[in-house]
Amino acid sequence: MPLFGIHPRAVHRTTPPTKSIRKSCGNLLLLVPALGYLCIFFFFPIAFLLFQSALAPGNYLRVLQEPVYLEVMYRTAKMSLAVTIVCLALGYPFAYFLTTASQRVVNLAIGVVMMPFWTSILVRSYAWLVLLQREGIINKALLELRLIARPLKLVYNLNGVICGISYIMLPYMILVLYASMRNVDLQLLVVARSLGATRLRAFYKIFVPLTAKGIMEGCSLVFILSFGYFITPALLGGREQTTFSMLIDIQMNQLLDWRFGATLSAVLLLVIMLLVFGVRRIVRLERSVQWLQ
Amino acid sequence: MNRTTFISSWKFASFFLLALLSCIAGCKRTHDEPAQTRELTVCSYGGSFQEAQRKAFYEPFEKDTGIRVHEAQWSGEYAKLKAMVDAGAPAWDVVNGAESSTIIRGAREGILAPIDYTGIDKAKFYPGALTDYSVAFDFYSTVLAYSSQTYPAGRPHPTSWADFWDTKRFPGGRSLRKDPRTTLEFALLADGVPMEKLYPLDIDRAFRSLDKIAPAVTVWWSSGHQPAQLLADKEVVLVSAFNGRIWTAATQDKIPLEVDWSQGALDTDSWVIPKGAKHYKEAMEFIRYTSRPDVQLRLTKYINYGPTTPEAYANLDAATRAMLPTSPENRPKQFVYNAQWWADNEALVVERWNKWLIER
Structure with a gap:
């Protein structure tokens, strides 16, 4: 599987035809700092976590037997899926626009997309409150226009959480999609049209399949990141928007039950891996079946 | 890629290694420094x-x-x-x-x-x-708080958790902490349990009492600064809150907020x-x-x-x-607040609380 967003063809183009051992050795050395970093700060803690959870295997049974854990897992997955769909729906047209725009417009647009990264997560959440709360701008405007009789409940529920997370995730989706779309040869669309396809048909028969990989990568990234979200659902969600990472936090920080917290984390890791790889598998199968037909 | 880039990547890698090593060495040095003063x-x-x-x-x-x-x-x-x-x-x-x-x-x-x-x-x-x-x-105390714009001085305001639970006499949205600690106590007090007989908490009764107020609780707060903000923005009319946060909002941000000390939870x-x-x-x-x-x-x-x-x-x-x-x-x-009771029962209560939260 290639790295997120980098089209295999892009890698291919820069690879010279002859390979020398010395050269690949030199390249490998470039990996050392990052790999070392990951070893110390990622693989070791993960191993420690799995070890902690293995100390009390009965905890795995507790996760399965006590329905609240799987229920919260299911809800978190649903929330992440909703965020992923919103991001794809907003991000795909935007990324497509970027491929057709001039470099100057692209730079500007990407700057705008990256804006949320410059603001603190608390400020970002409160910005949503200003818009969405009972006496917020949207409700006030709608009341003023007499479109509604009483304020709508737009925040402290699933809607608030989806709004709050989606726009933080949107840049990831757009950048990944844009990277994959840039490698599509737009001439293919011209050819398809010259052969009688309508604009729309050329788009979804040629362009969309060629960016399928990017869609998959973008969706996986957004889905995985949303799954671990914590602060935004706590501030913008309601009674039911308890995410799985909140359950882990309570065990780790409040109850100091690291073993059970580790078990929950391990289960979360497993479920995300199964979901993401499972979906990729299915999509790949489907595509090869299509190919055969 | 040729020999020069090979060398420069070598240099690159050794630069990183050196940087890493000097970082480690630097940390070590500051640790070994003898304490001059207490x-x-x-x-x-x-x-x-x-x-x-x-x-x-x-x-x-x-x-x-x-x-x-x-x-x-x-x-x-x-x-x-x-x-x-x-x-x-x-x-x-x-x-x-x-x-x-x-x-x-x-x-x-x-x-x-x-x-x-x-x-x-x-x-x-x-x-x-x-x-x-x-x-x-x-x-500090977790107390009932409200805005004096909603309940001006001289007019009746809620003075107990039973009043907080009474949505007919005091209509409007409420906010409680999304945490069973102190919230279960308030639920029992609202249901008529006297303060001296709170502990050990009757968990079943507390959740039955929470069922009654849940539809009126439009926001479950999770961060200490939320209650004051919710009152200031008129999102709700009544909250449970840490007393210091209400005081800060009232004195420093000049928001007309009041607390009622009755049946507050001291911790x-x-x-x-x-x-x-x-x-x-x-x-x-x-x-x-x-x-x-x-x-x-x-x-x-x-x-x-x-x-x-x-x-x-x-x-x-x-x-x-x-x-x-x-x-x-x-x-x-x-x-x-009986910390000992909570230390002994928290794991089970938290599980039950989480279950209760996601029930429809």
Whole structure:
């Protein structure tokens, strides 16, 4: 599987035809700092976590037997899926626009997309409150226009959480999609049209399949990141928007039950891996079946 | 790619390695440096609270004892504290811990050092302020709060959790803490359980009572600053809140908010010492210092959390006393949160609470 967003063809183009051992050795050395970093700060803690959870295997049974854990897992997955769909729906047209725009417009647009990264997560959440709360701008405007009789409940529920997370995730989706779309040869669309396809048909028969990989990568990234979200659902969600990472936090920080917290984390890791790889598998199968037909 | 790029990538990698090594060496050097002066590191919650502690405790302590106080900050992540202690090198010598049930659990887990009570007169403290592993320096309260724009002076306002639960007499949205601690107590009080008979909590009855109020609770807050903001934005009319947050919003941000002390839940902010702390002696000196009534009194100048020694109130004016949860006038209206009960039952209650939250 290639790295997120980098089209295999892009890698291919820069690879010279002859390979020398010395050269690949030199390249490998470039990996050392990052790999070392990951070893110390990622693989070791993960191993420690799995070890902690293995100390009390009965905890795995507790996760399965006590329905609240799987229920919260299911809800978190649903929330992440909703965020992923919103991001794809907003991000795909935007990324497509970027491929057709001039470099100057692209730079500007990407700057705008990256804006949320410059603001603190608390400020970002409160910005949503200003818009969405009972006496917020949207409700006030709608009341003023007499479109509604009483304020709508737009925040402290699933809607608030989806709004709050989606726009933080949107840049990831757009950048990944844009990277994959840039490698599509737009001439293919011209050819398809010259052969009688309508604009729309050329788009979804040629362009969309060629960016399928990017869609998959973008969706996986957004889905995985949303799954671990914590602060935004706590501030913008309601009674039911308890995410799985909140359950882990309570065990780790409040109850100091690291073993059970580790078990929950391990289960979360497993479920995300199964979901993401499972979906990729299915999509790949489907595509090869299509190919055969 | 040719020989020159091969060499430059070599250089690149060795540069990174060198940088990494020099970082490690640098850390080592600062660690080995001998302590010139006596010092200790105090960790607290940051913000206006830590600022108040700095003026009331840290700066006068430095002046009076010559011991340098370094400051650190956390948000009550006990997992971090446990990790530090387990690793054998806690960076903090004194930690301001709230959530007293977690302190009890931390003591059980063996991550706290026992307090040396020589030089501290236990009889001078309010009951519930001291444990073998913690010394409380203030009481804060989780109380009922409202805006005086909704309930102006002279007109009836809710004065009990039963009133909070009474959506006919006091219509409008409510906000409660998304945490069973103190919320279950309020549910039982609303259902008619007297304050003296709260513990052990009747969990089933508490959840039945919560079922009744749940439809009116439009926001479940999870961060201490939310209740004041929810009242200010007129998102809800009644909240449960930490008294200090309401006071800050009322005095500093000039938002017309009021608290009613009736049936508030008193809990403590305590000093604890991580096991293996490098400056245990200085830490104890600091704790003894902040246990003196005249020192405790100073904190009230900067924030309205109540001293843990009744003696501290003797010299306070009536206006200040009225704002403090443990003043002789306000204290009897409230109950002391039973940290021991929670430490023993929390794991099960939390599971049940989470289940209750996601029920339709």
